[in-house]
Amino acid sequence: MRKTTEGKCYYCKKVFNKTAIKKHLDSCDERKRLIEKTEKKNANGERCFCVSVEGFYIPAYWLYLDISSLATFRDLDEFLRDIWLECCGHLSAFEIKGIRYSSSPDRLYGEKHMSVDLTKILNVGIQFTYDYDFGTTTRLKLKVISECQRIKSDKKIELMARNLPPEIKCSYCEENAKQVCVECESWLCNKCVETHECDENMLLPVVNSPRVGQCGYTGSEED
Numbered sequence: 001m002r003k004t005t006e007g008k009c010y011y012c013k014k015v016f017n018k019t020a021i022k023k024h025l026d027s028c029d030e031r032k033r034l035i036e037k038t039e040k041k042n043a044n045g046e047r048c049f050c051v052s053v054e055g056f057y058i059p060a061y062w063l064y065l066d067i068s069s070l071a072t073f074r075d076l077d078e079f080l081r082d083i084w085l086e087c088c089g090h091l092s093a094f095e096i097k098g099i100r101y102s103s104s105p106d107r108l109y110g111e112k113h114m115s116v117d118l119t120k121i122l123n124v125g126i127q128f129t130y131d132y133d134f135g136t137t138t139r140l141k142l143k144v145i146s147e148c149q150r151i152k153s154d155k156k157i158e159l160m161a162r163n164l165p166p167e168i169k170c171s172y173c174e175e176n177a178k179q180v181c182v183e184c185e186s187w188l189c190n191k192c193v194e195t196h197e198c199d200e201n202m203l204l205p206v207v208n209s210p211r212v213g214q215c216g217y218t219g220s221e222e223d
C-alpha cells in the first residue's frame with residue numbers, strides 16, 4: 001500500500017492529496033460560503049478545532065474533522081468508533097501529554113474519564129494518540145491543525161475530508177483485494193478467495209479503515 005492516499009473534501013467533493021487538502025480546507029469556496037452564511041445568522045459563531053486523524057501505523061487512512069469546542073472526548077470516541085472502528089464494544093483511550101482519558105478509567109493508574117471539555121485540553125499544534133481495543137489495538141494519531149470558525153451544525157463533530165479507499169493488491173495475484181484473511185494475514189481477490197485454504201470464518205471484507213482485517217471489523221455504513 002502506498003503511504004499516502006488522495007481524499008475528498010466533503011464540502012466541494014473535489015479530490016486532493018493529503019497535504020494539499022489541508023491547505024484546501026482553508027480556502028475551499030464551498031466551505032467559505034457556508035461559514036459566511038453561518039456568520040450572518042449567528043454573530044458570535046462557535047469556536048472549533050480542525051483536527052487531523054490518521055492510522056498510527058497506516059497513515060494512508062486519514063480524516064479531517066471540525067470539532068466543536070463544546071464536544072468532549074466521549075463525543076470524539078463515539079465518532080471514531082462509528083466511522084472507523086467499532087467491532088465488539090472494546091475499551092478505548094486517548095493519551096495526551098502523558099494523561100490517559102479512558103472509556104473505562106482505572107483511577108489506580110491515574111486515568112481520567114472522557115467526559116471532559118476539549119477546550120480545557122486542546123490547543124493548536126497539540127498531538128495525541130487514541131487506542132481502540134487493548135487486545136488487537138488500532139492506534140490513531142491526532143493533531144490539532146487550527147482553530148477555525150465553525151459552520152452551523154447540529155453535529156458536534158463534522159467530517160471535513162476523508163481518504164479515498166487505498167488500493168490493496170491480492171497477496172497471490174495482480175487483482176485488487178476484496179477480503180482479508182485474519183488467520184494467515186493475506187489479502188485476497190474474489191478469485192483467489194475461492195481456493196484459499198483457511199477457514200472462511202476467518203475472512204473479513206476490505207474496508208476503508210485502519211482497522212481493516214482486525215478482530216471482527218466489517219466496516220461502517222458510511223464506507
Ligand SMILES: [Zn+2]
Pocket residue numbers: 009010011012013014024025028029030031
Ligand atoms: Zn472543498
Ligand SMILES: [Zn+2]
Pocket residue numbers: 087088089090215216217
Ligand atoms: Zn472486536
Ligand SMILES: [Zn+2]
Pocket residue numbers: 170171172173174175188189190191192193
Ligand atoms: Zn488474487
Ligand SMILES: [Zn+2]
Pocket residue numbers: 181182183184185186196197198
Ligand atoms: Zn488464510
